[in-house]
Amino acid sequence: MSTTQDIKQRFGIIGTSEGLERALQKALQVAGTDISVLVSGESGVGKEAIPRIIHSQSHRKHNKYIAVNCGAIPEGTIDSELFGHEKGSFTGATGARKGYFEEADGGTIFLDEVGELPLATQVRLLRVLETGEFIKVGSSRSLKTDVRICAATNVNLLEAIQKGKFREDLYYRLNTVEIPLLPLREHKEDIHWLFRKFAADFADKYRVPPIRLSEEAVELLKRYHWPVHILQLRNLAEQLSVIEHEKAIEADTLMAYLPDVPKSSLPALYHQEGGGGNSGGDFANEREILYKVLFDMRKDIADLKKLTSELMHNGEPDQQWKEDHSHLLERLNQNERPEKLLPSHPPESAPEEDTDSYLPLYSEPQEGTEAPAPQHEPRTVEYENLSLQEKEIELIQKALDRNHNKRKDAAQDLGISERTLYRKIKQYNL
Secondary structure (H helix, E strand, O other), X not given: OOOHHHHHHHHOOOOOOHHHHHHHHHHHHHHOOOOOEEEEOOOOOOOOHHHHHHHXXXXXXXOOEEEEEHHHOOOOOHHHHHHEEOOOOOOOOOOOEEOHHHXXXXXXXXXXXXXXXXXXXXXXXXXXXXHOEEEOEOOOOEEEOOOEXXXXXXXXXXXXXXXXXXXXXXXXXXXXXXXEOXXXXXXXXXXXXXXXXXXXXHHHHHOOOOOEEOHHHHHHHHHOOOOOHHHHHHHHHHHHHHHOOOOEEXXXXXXXXXOOOOOOOOOOOOOOOOOOOOOOOOOHHHHHHHHHHHHHHHHHHHHHHHHHHHHHHHOOOOHHHHHHOHHHHHHHHOOOOOOOOOOOOOOOOOOOOOOOOOOOOOOOOOOOOOOOOOOOOOOOOOOOOOOHHHHHHHHHHHHHHHOOOOHHHHHHHHOOOHHHHHHHHHHHOO
């Protein structure tokens, strides 16, 4: 009996992860039987390899193996494709035709994207699984077939059952044994090996030296959230092999080839101080810069409260305060978006800065005392621009200026990943 190592060599399978080993072992165990197998997993994980392995190790290996993409056949013709039709059964049926189940008699049929089958076809397929019988389109005669059915899906069939799009009895007929294949991001130890295999293949195909990744590029490759899995990794290796003249690929170069993915982002390439890399989730990097902006805004608001209190109480802040908060005075002098007016009642004294909560613009009078009457007319004070986007642009520009436009150092100052900074620079055209 073949081992998983033999199967890997024969079918060109790369990887040593526990999930891959378990899937191959299960395929070898069920190959000698005729039970139906359902291969599940996201698009691009290589589900089509498992039915081929099962067929090659079964007693049906000398008979036909037919793979059918159920999602690619129009609903009006899928019954004819699977079960055949008689002459004149519909417009264009100029002769009788055998279907896949009749052609594969004694062999194996692989139904890819089985979750896309129409409900009427699901009823016909259920009868084949239960009795081995089917009826051609336009015929009244029942035919027998002896086929092994392997199916694959990238949708959650249990959810499809709840929505009435898939028959529950068919699900349990197909799912006698389920072989799940993990997405690429869940066996990261195999990513670099797969990339090297693809790079070597394309080097031979295009007669160019094979590309090599730096340590940082390998780390970036492992941390990327692969939405299309092996297909996307293969395309990445092909692009780099053809386009890049320098075959030693650094992380910055690799980053330009990794597209942004909706609702996901690249994890931080470098661990933050005291942090655990990307343990915060897909949106951790977005939160980091927003938190920093909000905390800076809170401090500036507290400083503005002090300034307004000084202006209302004394007419002008003292010299020491001016020196400590020169940046705020400069912003106020630039007339950035005047938005609000001061309250008509001035405070008795300046409120102390509170870093845990937002304070009112003036303090309440002490119990038993009356608030002092205003000594002058309320004046208009122009508030600092508090636009979150412009604040973010300002912080990014400051970090880049301070670090002489070195993205890596600027990203560390901002507390975000270099990838997130790179995307922000493109977004704001900095």
